[in-house]
Amino acid sequence: MSRTPRQIGEEVWKTRVEKVNAELVTLTYGSVVAQLCKDFGNDYIQVNEQLDKMGYNIGIRLIEDFLARSNTSRCRTFKDAAEIVSKVGFKIFLNITPTVGNWSQDNKQFSLIFDENPLADFVELPDDGKAINELWYSNILCGVLRGALEMVQTQVEAQFVSDVLRGHETTEMRVTLIRILEDEMPVGDD
Amino acid sequence: MLQSRSSYPPQQGAITPSLASSSEKSIPTSLTPSNVRAPVASTRKVTIYDRNLNRRAPELSFAAFAFLFNEIVQYSQKNVKGIQEMETKLSEYGYHVGQRILELIVIREIKNAKRETRVLGLLQFINTSIWKSAFGKPADALEKSKDQEDEYMIIDNDPIVNKFISVPKEMSQLNCAAFQAGIVEAVMDGCQFPARVTAHSVPTDLFPLKTVFLVKLDPIVIERERYMR
Numbered sequence: 001m002s003r004t005p006r007q008i009g010e011e012v013w014k015t016r017v018e019k020v021n022a023e024l025v026t027l028t029y030g031s032v033v034a035q036l037c038k039d040f041g042n043d044y045i046q047v048n049e050q051l052d053k054m055g056y057n058i059g060i061r062l063i064e065d066f067l068a069r070s071n072t073s074r075c076r077t078f079k080d081a082a083e084i085v086s087k088v089g090f091k092i093f094l095n096i097t098p099t100v101g102n103w104s105q106d107n108k109q110f111s112l113i114f115d116e117n118p119l120a121d122f123v124e125l126p127d128d129g130k131a132i133n134e135l136w137y138s139n140i141l142c143g144v145l146r147g148a149l150e151m152v153q154t155q156v157e158a159q160f161v162s163d164v165l166r167g168h169e170t171t172e173m174r175v176t177l178i179r180i181l182e183d184e185m186p187v188g189d190d
Numbered sequence: 191m192l193q194s195r196s197s198y199p200p201q202q203g204a205i206t207p208s209l210a211s212s213s214e215k216s217i218p219t220s221l222t223p224s225n226v227r228a229p230v231a232s233t234r235k236v237t238i239y240d241r242n243l244n245r246r247a248p249e250l251s252f253a254a255f256a257f258l259f260n261e262i263v264q265y266s267q268k269n270v271k272g273i274q275e276m277e278t279k280l281s282e283y284g285y286h287v288g289q290r291i292l293e294l295i296v297i298r299e300i301k302n303a304k305r306e307t308r309v310l311g312l313l314q315f316i317n318t319s320i321w322k323s324a325f326g327k328p329a330d331a332l333e334k335s336k337d338q339e340d341e342y343m344i345i346d347n348d349p350i351v352n353k354f355i356s357v358p359k360e361m362s363q364l365n366c367a368a369f370q371a372g373i374v375e376a377v378m379d380g381c382q383f384p385a386r387v388t389a390h391s392v393p394t395d396l397f398p399l400k401t402v403f404l405v406k407l408d409p410i411v412i413e414r415e416r417y418m419r
Contacts, residue, residue, distance in 0.1 A: 019252060032262060058261055062253070065253055092253075094250055
């Protein structure tokens with residue numbers, strides 16, 4: 001009976017996931033970012049925002065797929081959630097397991113450290129001096145996390161703090177818990 | 191902090207009015223060798239060019255592609271006014287992918303690599319190699335049109351991009367396999383067989399998502415074929 005998140009992730013990846021060529025996904029994502037850069041006239045701040053929005057839309061649907069495939073129980077703490085996200089969530093969809101680290105004192109912030117990022121395989125940022133300082137290439141992942149966790153009553157903020165594409169050592173995403181959302185009953189529904 | 195990262199030739203607009211409004215001080219730098227920004231790639235220990243291309247392509251979950259593609263379709267819907275424009279946009283995304291997929295697959299097939307010079311050979315290459323590595327299975331059929339000399343048809347009973355897309359009745363002419371059509375078009379252009387590729391759905395009982403990719407070759411190609419015969 002698989003207990004640890006890592007085992008759950010491995011098992012689901014091996015059995016319940018249909019596979020597709022990774023390069024197709026990488027290239028498709030690349031063409032999305034390229035098209036966005038063209039549409040927004042190289043305003044990378046806006047591209048980041050748009051990627052985040054797209055990720056949010058993906059995340060609110062992705063959570064259903066995730067819950068259906070992984071069949072995990074409710075997470076009791078934010079720490080549990082972080083483990084599940086990194087070992088099961090990312091494993092199921094991207095076949096990677098980023099490490100969870102750098103917990104803050106109040107246990108409300110953690111970092112996901114990616115040692116490999118399939119979305120950014122063979123990618124180089126454009127050489128115009130702006131992209132290297134402004135564009136977070138994999139920003140869609142921040143949106144996905146935000147959307148998915150919001151659907152399970154956890155409001156978070158996710159941002160990249162370093163990216164290998166920008167020349168840093170590692171790719172790191174900082175996730176902050178804003179608040180736990182309460183289920184609101186629709187008005188007039190008793 | 192001195193903005194030492196200016197692009198090389200001034201005509202690329204390194205010091206433009208829009209940059210002046212950015213938070214960094216845009217102090218004009220002279221293009222002496224010491225001030226020209228070294229490409230970031232050279233400061234990194236391992237560049238993307240060092241990575242091995244020949245390793246077997248890793249796999250990702252199909253859901254990842256499906257979600258991403260759904261977002262592409264939704265984003266394209268915002269800025270276009272008609273079905274034709276939408277198909278063109280999707281085809282553009284596919285074109286971008288196809289250019290790179292062609293290079294990758296040709297490099298990987300170095301043992302059997304023979305540059306295709308005939309139309310039929312190229313279409314068969316697309317049917318088998320490209321379809322198999324990109325979409326996981328070879329295309330189902332290749333047909334030549336009887337009436338038109340320059341039209342060929344690649345048939346796919348179940349294009350993977352359409353698996354999770356449902357098209358509303360008012361847009362029933364839209365086929366999101368325009369993305370795949372873009373990939374094919376890029377491959378053909380890359381092999382010096384300019385063509386226009388469009389996707390048309392021909393649903394049957396057995397295969398409700400069956401799609402025909404109509405390949406319309408440029409007159410240049412037809413002439414060349416005639417000459418080589």
